Amino acid sequence: MKKRSAYFVSLILAGCAASEQVYRKPEKPLLRVKINTLDEYSPEGSHVYFVDTELEPYFKTGLDLGDCCIREPENPEGFKKDVLKEARKLGYTEDQIKEMPVKEFVILASGIVMSRFDYYGEYVKRSFENFKFIPFFGSYFSDTARAIRGSAATRHLDSQPIDRIFKEGEVVCRHYARVLTKVYEVIKSLNPSLANTSISCFSTRDDHLWNQATTMSRLGNRDIQMDVAFIDPTFADSGEPLDALDEKHFGDLKRMAFEKYLQDFEQRLAKDYRIEIDKNSLEKVLEKSGKRKKKGRF
Numbered sequence: 001m002k003k004r005s006a007y008f009v010s011l012i013l014a015g016c017a018a019s020e021q022v023y024r025k026p027e028k029p030l031l032r033v034k035i036n037t038l039d040e041y042s043p044e045g046s047h048v049y050f051v052d053t054e055l056e057p058y059f060k061t062g063l064d065l066g067d068c069c070i071r072e073p074e075n076p077e078g079f080k081k082d083v084l085k086e087a088r089k090l091g092y093t094e095d096q097i098k099e100m101p102v103k104e105f106v107i108l109a110s111g112i113v114m115s116r117f118d119y120y121g122e123y124v125k126r127s128f129e130n131f132k133f134i135p136f137f138g139s140y141f142s143d144t145a146r147a148i149r150g151s152a153a154t155r156h157l158d159s160q161p162i163d164r165i166f167k168e169g170e171v172v173c174r175h176y177a178r179v180l181t182k183v184y185e186v187i188k189s190l191n192p193s194l195a196n197t198s199i200s201c202f203s204t205r206d207d208h209l210w211n212q213a214t215t216m217s218r219l220g221n222r223d224i225q226m227d228v229a230f231i232d233p234t235f236a237d238s239g240e241p242l243d244a245l246d247e248k249h250f251g252d253l254k255r256m257a258f259e260k261y262l263q264d265f266e267q268r269l270a271k272d273y274r275i276e277i278d279k280n281s282l283e284k285v286l287e288k289s290g291k292r293k294k295k296g297r298f
Helices: 002-022 056-061 076-089 094-099 102-116 122-130 143-153 155-159 162-166 173-188 253-269 280-289
Strands: 030-035 197-202 210-219 223-231 274-278
Touching: 056 197, 056 210, 076 102, 076 162, 076 173, 102 173, 102 197, 102 210, 102 223, 162 173, 173 197, 173 210, 253 274
Parallel strands: 030 223, 030 274
Antiparallel strands: 197 210, 210 223
């Protein structure tokens, strides 16, 4: 009888052990974040929108979770026609747009905004340059002075629908960045392979706004690759690189703000993912620009 009881006890214990193995909590999926220069940013497009609920705010609004404060187009069809007209000026047909890779879409959307807008004060500055008056009014036409005047002079545009802003001639950085997100949505609607890519507004400083491009890709069945690049159409419209992964956007205190965004990102998602963040490109860029003299807007 004792042997029989011991046998049943051993069976029960073995069953418990087997149950533990069967119902053991699975390992969390990997979330790999790669901070890219624009040159490095070459993700694959996808027809499938698979962004998890926890990740969706970062996909739609950027790593800073910032509010872009955009009013939708008053006339969506008219806005779409205007955007595609601007694309044709740059040499892109609708058929070409439907076949383009992700990075080229991001560059095209930026090009459309830059083609449509001038930075505030540009018309007057050109007139003064034509008459050789700039040396006498240097401080008035400095980038910082124009940014301050322009921010106030264009504030009435902030409450306008995006298609009305698109018809304006002179704007400031917040309008470049906000309009770019909607221009991208228009060309994105022509190409289903952009379902896994978004463009949002982004900033690490109070006095300037630019954009983040984000692409989500599957790694196997569960893991996710999040490719991020930063672009600044305002700076690019004054002849500087479109790529915003640089010292002006991420150096000094701006780097501290960015690190805080990443820290919050990890804390919010740590319960759902194993997170790896690759910042090697940012480190290299800041290291190279450490001794480089600042110039240009702001």
